[in-house]
Each structure stands twice: as structure tokens, then as C-alpha cells.
Amino acid sequence: MYSNRGIQMARILGRKGEKVQYGGEEMTVRSALDLSTLILIDSNGDHHHASLSELEKEARGIPRDAINHDDIRASKVEPWVKACAHLLDDERHTKAEVALAAKELGVSVATVYRALERWRLSGETKDLPPPTRPGGRGKSRLLPAIEAIIQEQLDRVLRKGGISKRKFLKDCRRAIDKAGFEVSPGTLRDRLASVPAYKFMKTRKGRDAVAREMDPIKGPYPNLSRPLQAVQIDHWKIDMEVVSDDRTRSVGRAWATIGICIWSRMVFGLNVGFDDPGNVPFGMMMINGLLSKDRVAEDFDIDWDNPIRGRPETIEMDNAKEFTGKMAQMACANLNIHLKIRPVRKPHYGQYIERFNGTLAGRFKDIPGATGSNVVERADKNPETSAALTLSELTRLIWLMIDEYHNEVHTGIGMPPLEKYNGYYFGPHGQKHRPPETFIDNLDLRLNWYPMVYRTVQRYGIRIDHLDYYSEALEWLVRNRKDYGKLEIRRNPFDVRVIYVKHPDPQTEAGGESALKSADSRAPDWIPVTVRQIGFPEASLFELRDAAREALARKREPTPELLGRIIEEQQRVIDNAVKLTKEAQRKAARQEHHRRENLKAKQAEKQTASAHQTEPSPRPTPAPAIPTSDANDLSSILAGISDTDLEELVE
Numbered sequence: 001m002y003s004n005r006g007i008q009m010a011r012i013l014g015r016k017g018e019k020v021q022y023g024g025e026e027m028t029v030r031s032a033l034d035l036s037t038l039i040l041i042d043s044n045g046d047h048h049h050a051s052l053s054e055l056e057k058e059a060r061g062i063p064r065d066a067i068n069h070d071d072i073r074a075s076k077v078e079p080w081v082k083a084c085a086h087l088l089d090d091e092r093h094t095k096a097e098v099a100l101a102a103k104e105l106g107v108s109v110a111t112v113y114r115a116l117e118r119w120r121l122s123g124e125t126k127d128l129p130p131p132t133r134p135g136g137r138g139k140s141r142l143l144p145a146i147e148a149i150i151q152e153q154l155d156r157v158l159r160k161g162g163i164s165k166r167k168f169l170k171d172c173r174r175a176i177d178k179a180g181f182e183v184s185p186g187t188l189r190d191r192l193a194s195v196p197a198y199k200f201m202k203t204r205k206g207r208d209a210v211a212r213e214m215d216p217i218k219g220p221y222p223n224l225s226r227p228l229q230a231v232q233i234d235h236w237k238i239d240m241e242v243v244s245d246d247r248t249r250s251v252g253r254a255w256a257t258i259g260i261c262i263w264s265r266m267v268f269g270l271n272v273g274f275d276d277p278g279n280v281p282f283g284m285m286m287i288n289g290l291l292s293k294d295r296v297a298e299d300f301d302i303d304w305d306n307p308i309r310g311r312p313e314t315i316e317m318d319n320a321k322e323f324t325g326k327m328a329q330m331a332c333a334n335l336n337i338h339l340k341i342r343p344v345r346k347p348h349y350g351q352y353i354e355r356f357n358g359t360l361a362g363r364f365k366d367i368p369g370a371t372g373s374n375v376v377e378r379a380d381k382n383p384e385t386s387a388a389l390t391l392s393e394l395t396r397l398i399w400l401m402i403d404e405y406h407n408e409v410h411t412g413i414g415m416p417p418l419e420k421y422n423g424y425y426f427g428p429h430g431q432k433h434r435p436p437e438t439f440i441d442n443l444d445l446r447l448n449w450y451p452m453v454y455r456t457v458q459r460y461g462i463r464i465d466h467l468d469y470y471s472e473a474l475e476w477l478v479r480n481r482k483d484y485g486k487l488e489i490r491r492n493p494f495d496v497r498v499i500y501v502k503h504p505d506p507q508t509e510a511g512g513e514s515a516l517k518s519a520d521s522r523a524p525d526w527i528p529v530t531v532r533q534i535g536f537p538e539a540s541l542f543e544l545r546d547a548a549r550e551a552l553a554r555k556r557e558p559t560p561e562l563l564g565r566i567i568e569e570q571q572r573v574i575d576n577a578v579k580l581t582k583e584a585q586r587k588a589a590r591q592e593h594h595r596r597e598n599l600k601a602k603q604a605e606k607q608t609a610s611a612h613q614t615e616p617s618p619r620p621t622p623a624p625a626i627p628t629s630d631a632n633d634l635s636s637i638l639a640g641i642s643d644t645d646l647e648e649l650v651e
């Protein structure tokens with residue numbers, strides 16, 4: 001049990017970031033290891049474990065080194081001299097007399113005998129008490145010279161990195177022997193045990209392992225009591241190669257952006273695509289999570305019960321730029337969603353989404369095209385040649401895995417996630433809580449999560465990614481462009497032919513009303529503006545940027561005309577390939593059908609032939625016998641045999 005004073009001191013000193021005095025040096029409190037020990041960081045970044053009693057002494061202005069050990073030593077000599085006085089006067093004494101002195105001192109008889117031997121060798125009473133060993137609590141009992149050797153070896157390990165504790169012990173023992181000292185293996189191992197584990201861990205396993213060890217997250221997520229109270233989001237590069245829609249080539253690995261409800265473990269939202277982690281995958285995942293999953297079931301032909309939808313109260317994400325940028329902050333603020341960023345370089349703070357991603361990764365190991373999650377797993381794999389799933393098929397597969405995950409017992413909550421989610425809203429006696437908020441799939445909702453850019457309005461309109469946008473709705477803004485700076489613009493990631501410009505002053509009478517009349521009624525503050533290039537093909541942001549890279553590869557200026565031609569070429573290739581693929585699939589299906597029909601016909605013929613062979617066949621007419629006594633008259637014998645009988649005879 002700790003005293004109230006100790007607990008109070010722990011509260012005072014155990015606050016993260018608090019400055020304390022320890023060992024004559026100012027250090028910073030990192031965290032509390034327990035009620036009696038704190039983890040401190042010095043000015044060099046090294047960690048120290050400090051007991052609460054030591055900190056209390058120094059807090060009262062009593063440094064550890066200020067204690068007079070000589071006075072303490074003198075106070076120990078007096079009772080020994082008093083108890084052993086009659087033994088010192090007479091070299092001859094009985095065991096009973098020694099036992100009496102030992103009883104008075106509270107030590108063993110052997111301890112008294114050793115004390116008398118020390119006195120005889122030195123002749124000084126100060127040697128009567130047992131010698132004080134070097135060290136003490138928190139200090140080493142080894143000689144300073146040996147300590148210096150161990151510290152030198154430890155510094156070398158930290159500089160070099162990647163050394164095991166066994167190798168460290170071996171090197172220390174060799175250096176100590178070379179210096180002429182002796183130390184037992186057990187003592188050296190005990191000394192090694194006092195070295196903080198993170199010093200070896202950092203060199204061998206990296207900084208993240210140190211973070212997990214020194215600052216672990218234990219127990220459940222705090223203060224959660226309902227679905228969508230907190231959602232963790234992360235990106236995961238799927239361990240699998242994907243083939244093109246025409247199945248002619250491998251197009252690389254896709255990214256999955258996933259959100260998971262921490263309380264229920266239900267998957268909140270999902271987006272699968274080739275876009276690198278950024279605003280587009282994040283926004284599409286949020287739209288998927290806010291809306292009903294009926295559209296997903298329809299698009300991917302999935303028969304399931306997936307009721308999760310609605311507005312999360314808190315979104316927890318890592319420190320990626322798409323999460324810390326204006327787009328994410330504004331989008332979350334518009335829907336009253338609290339945005340929480342996980343600490344930098346502490347991925348273990350996203351333990352729930354990381355664990356789910358690991359679960360998904362484990363189910364991809366045996367699928368054609370799987371790359372494996374590490375070097376060992378991908379050693380005997382050739383994913384580029386074995387890949388078989390398109391992006392759409394991959395997305396459907398992941399949704400099926402999610403559906404299976406929702407209906408399996410989760411060890412963390414003791415029940416299937418779907419059961420826990422539904423159990424919050426409905427019980428055996430009917431509805432328990434109000435169902436989650438329902439969002440309508442409209443332009444206003446999607447614009448909130450579409451990628452955002454800022455541009456100024458010029459006389460020709462607005463230029464984004466080599467494309468010029470202009471419409472009559474922009475005329476008022478063009479005339480008054482000097483009064484406004486950069487405007488907020490949202491882009492449809494699946495159709496670059498139109499952008500949406502945030503009206504800087506929608507209440508303006510001079511031109512504002514006419515501009516707003518042409519805007520979508522569901523998003524009155526946004527002005528739709530189309531691309532100036534007539535006949536520009538429908539394309540996604542991914543296709544547009546891919547076409548721009550192709551134009552630069554051809555050493556051509558990526559003009560709207562050239563970009564449009566490249567996109568159309570790519571789309572024609574894909575369309576023709578898809579057409580050919582479908583024809584090939586139909587041809588293969590017909591061939592397979594004919595093969596099976598022919599196989600059935602042959603099997604029927606065999607069965608018929610087998611049935612005929614079971615009927616008795618007529619006995620053949622035996623050939624006339626050849627008399628052995630008249631063998632010389634062969635011609636006459638042959639003349640009496642028919643041709644048929646002759647052939648049978650020859651055979």
C-alpha cells in the first residue's frame with residue numbers, strides 16, 4: 001500500500017511533461033511506470049527509471065550524494081564494539097560467548113566470527129561491521145573500472161545496432177578479462193538486466209517497437225458506449241496484384257481505405273482504388289460510410305444484412321497530409337464530426353483498424369495474385385503472372401470478406417460485430433435507441449467530400465490540370481474577378497468534365513441571382529462549370545492524370561485536345577479488349593458446352609455397347625478335321641473345304 005503522501009507526490013510529479021530534479025539534473029516526466037516509479041527523459045534523450053522516494057528527497061532539496069556515509073558508518077561501529085568488547089579483550093572465547101554477541105546484534109554466529117577475523121587483520125574497530133558493498137538500490141555493485149568497460153561496450157552496441165544480448169555479454173566478458181578483472185557470468189547478466197530493454201530494442205526492431213514497449217495502450221478504448229462514437233480510419237495497400245478489365249496484363253496493387261467502428265467492430269466504410277492515399281479515397285470512403293449499404297449490395301450482387309450507416313461522432317486518423325489538410329477539416333466541421341489525429345510515429349494507437357487490416361491480409365494469402373505481406377511469404381510467389389481478379393472483382397471479394405467478418409464471433413467483444421451493432425438499437429422487447437441518422441445521396445453531400453482546390457477566375461475561365469473550364473454562370477465572377485481572390489472549387493473524381501465553384505457572395509443582387517439559378521438546386525452555393533473543350537470524353541481524375549503522364553512521355557505538351565485523344569484511345573483499347581474478352585469467353589463457353597455434350601454422347605454409346613455384349617452369341621461352325629493318315633493327299637482335302645473355312649483354318 002502506498003501512503004497518501006506518496007500518491008499525492010505521484011500526482012504532482014507524474015504529469016507528462018513535468019520538469020523534475022533527478023541526480024542533480026533537470027529531467028522531463030515521460031510517463032508513470034507504476035505508483036512508485038516514473039520514466040524520465042534527460043537532456044540527451046536518454047530514459048531513466050526513478051523511484052518516487054528519490055524524487056521526494058530531491059524535491060525537498062536533499063540530493064542523493066549529500067548523505068554523509070562516514071557518519072552512517074560510525075553509527076554502525078558503536079553497537080559492534082559494545083557487543084564484542086569482551087571478545088576483543090580475550091583471544092580465547094567460547095562459541096556460547098560468540099552466540100550471545102550475535103544474538104545481541106541480530107546477526108548469525110558466522111557473521112561475528114568474520115567480524116573478529118577482520119579486526120585481527122586490521123587492528124581497527126571500524127572494520128567490525130560487515131563491509132558496505134558498492135551500489136545499493138539503483139546503483140551497480142561492480143567496480144568503477146568494470147562499469148566503465150560495460151558502458152563502453154554498451155555505447156558501441158548502440159552505435160552499431162543489431163547486436164543480441166548474448167553477443168553483448170560475450171564481448172563484455174572478453175573486454176573485462178583483457179583488462180585483468182574478474183566477474184562472474186551471473187553478475188554480468190544481472191548488470192545487463194538493469195540496462196533498459198528499449199536500448200537494444202531500438203537498434204534491432206526500430207523506433208515503433210520502442211513506442212509500443214514504453215508507451216503501450218492497454219485495455220479498451222476509453223469512454224465508449226454506442227455505435228459510431230469513434231471510427232478509426234487507415235489506408236492499406238492490398239497484398240495482391242490486380243489485372244486490367246480486359247485481363248491482358250497486371251496493373252499493380254490497389255489501395256483500400258477502411259473505417260471501423262471501435263465500439264461494435266463493424267466496418268463503417270470502404271473504398272478500393274488505385275489512387276494513392278489522399279483526399280479522393282478518404283472522401284469516397286466517407287460517402288460510403290454515411291450512406292446505406294443497399295447500393296453496395298445492388299452493385300456487387302451481395303445478399304447481406306449490413307445496417308451500419310450514419311454520422312460518426314469522432315474520426316481518428318493518422319498524421320497523413322490528407323487528414324490534416326483543409327479538405328478533411330472543413331468536411332468534418334460541416335457535418336459536426338470531431339477530427340482526432342493520432343500521435344506522430346505511433347501506429348499502435350490505431351490498434352483496432354491495424355488489427356482488422358491484418359485480419360484481411362491473412363485471408364488473401366492463398367488467392368491468385370497474392371503478393372504476401374513480407375519477403376518470406378512472397379519468396380515462392382509470382383503474383384504478376386498468377387493475378388486473376390479485376391478491381392471490381394477485388395472490391396466484391398473484400399465486401400464478402402467483410403460480411404463474413406461481421407457474422408463471426410469477435411474475441412475482443414465476445415460476439416459477432418453485427419449482433420452487437422443491432423443489439424444497441426433493437427432488443428427482445430423492441431426498439432431500444434433511435435436508429436442512426438439517414439443521409440440522402442445528393443450533390444450537396446458528395447461535394448462535401450469531393451477533392452478541393454483553390455483557383456482564381458481569369459478571362460478565359462478557370463484552369464485545372466491542363467483543362468480550361470467556362471460557362472455563362474461564371475460571367476459575373478469574370479467581370480468582378482479583381483474583387484475576389486482564389487475560389488474554393490470541388491471536383492468530381494469520376495468525371496472531370498464538370499467542376500463546382502463555391503460562390504463567394506451568393507446573396508449578391510448584381511449577377512449573383514442569375515448565377516445561382518443555373519446551379520444545382522440541391523447545392524445552391526455551388527456553380528457548376530463545364531470544360532471548354534467540346535466533346536471532351538468522360539474520364540476520372542486517375543485517367544486524366546495518367547493521360548498527362550502519357551503526353552509528357554511522348555514529349556508533347558498536355559493540351560486539352562491531346563489529353564482528350566489519349567483518353568479516347570485508352571478507352572477504345574479497353575472497350576475493344578473487353579469486347580474481345582467477352583467474345584472469347586462466349587466462344588470458350590460454347591466449346592466447353594460442345595465438349596460436355598460429346599462426352600455425354602460417348603458415354604451413352606459405351607453404355608449401349610456394354611449392354612449388347614452381355615447377350616449370348618451364336619457358336620461358330622467347327623472346321624473339318626484333317627486326317628493324319630492321309631496327309632499326302634493334301635490337294636484333295638483342301639478342295640473339299642470352303643474359302644471361309646479355309647481362312648478360319650489358316651488363322
